[in-house]
Amino acid sequence: METPADYLQQIPHAAAVGMTVVRHDEVTCIARVPYAEHLVGDPDTGVLHGGVLTALLDNTCGMAVRAPGHEPGSVAMATLDLRIDYMDSAEPYRDIYAEAVCYKRTRNIAFVRATAYQDTAEDPIATCVASFMMNTPNEPRK
Amino acid sequence: MRVLQELRAAGRGQDMQAVVEMIPYARFLGIQVDQKGNEITTIMPFKQALVGNVNLPALHGGVIGAFLEMTAVIQLLFDTSCERLPKTIDVSIDYLRSGRPQPTFGRAIVTRHGRRVANVRSEIWQEERSKPIGLSHGHFLLTPI
Numbered sequence: 001m002e003t004p005a006d007y008l009q010q011i012p013h014a015a016a017v018g019m020t021v022v023r024h025d026e027v028t029c030i031a032r033v034p035y036a037e038h039l040v041g042d043p044d045t046g047v048l049h050g051g052v053l054t055a056l057l058d059n060t061c062g063m064a065v066r067a068p069g070h071e072p073g074s075v076a077m078a079t080l081d082l083r084i085d086y087m088d089s090a091e092p093y094r095d096i097y098a099e100a101v102c103y104k105r106t107r108n109i110a111f112v113r114a115t116a117y118q119d120t121a122e123d124p125i126a127t128c129v130a131s132f133m134m135n136t137p138n139e140p141r142k
Numbered sequence: 143m144r145v146l147q148e149l150r151a152a153g154r155g156q157d158m159q160a161v162v163e164m165i166p167y168a169r170f171l172g173i174q175v176d177q178k179g180n181e182i183t184t185i186m187p188f189k190q191a192l193v194g195n196v197n198l199p200a201l202h203g204g205v206i207g208a209f210l211e212m213t214a215v216i217q218l219l220f221d222t223s224c225e226r227l228p229k230t231i232d233v234s235i236d237y238l239r240s241g242r243p244q245p246t247f248g249r250a251i252v253t254r255h256g257r258r259v260a261n262v263r264s265e266i267w268q269e270e271r272s273k274p275i276g277l278s279h280g281h282f283l284l285t286p287i
Contacts, residue, residue, distance in 0.1 A: 013202035016170075016191035040166040042227055044143050049167035050211055050230045059194075062203070076195075079203040083234040091213020138197050141242070 030099045031065040046092035061112040061130040064100035076138030084128040184213045184248040201241030210278035212264040213248035233280035
């Protein structure tokens, strides 16, 4: 069986951003993006672009929906909606973390909230709520 | 941002291609700007590093969100010729269709431009403009905190 970390390496964009799993259990997932020059959004300050947070939050929320132990291919899903509030700029040259909790799964939809931070989840740089459509097609399109 | 001030001083305050070339993350995503008169279309050619689902394949949700946000900021910079990057306060994204391994295009409209905050709607599509793959609505802070 694949571990979640292996699973992230199979997602080209997650790998390109450098995303890794820190912790993953039944309802919670914590993932990390290391600071990198190619992710900078403001060349004057070196602050990471908001889009990096979007990718990290989206992916971490998705993993929280899919509890560990499920083969990635077995539960296909698609992001329906993602709303992010940016509380503070990320400090440059430091890694960012996201912690997502899937607080409700129904047959069709899963609901997730997440926090992005650098020190602790109590001091967030962004928070987000997302919903995912479950059991979407996962076969190559014609 | 220094580049915004320099471009403005050189009378190129509305050269948005020059702006995206200065942003490392925009270069990483491969974002380009097509500027015809006062109309701005952002373009994101497909590449493997943008994929989030290899089975379909489909663009990563984060890439779609980032492209929507970038489209909004570029339109805002073009409309205002401001000297600093607007700061995203919040953004709400609707994912309408999965993004195929094709080029993606974006347009944004500044729905309200206040003294401190601007509201911007963005739309991105691939083959057909009438079939957007993602929509967003965001608030952006224009003044330093």
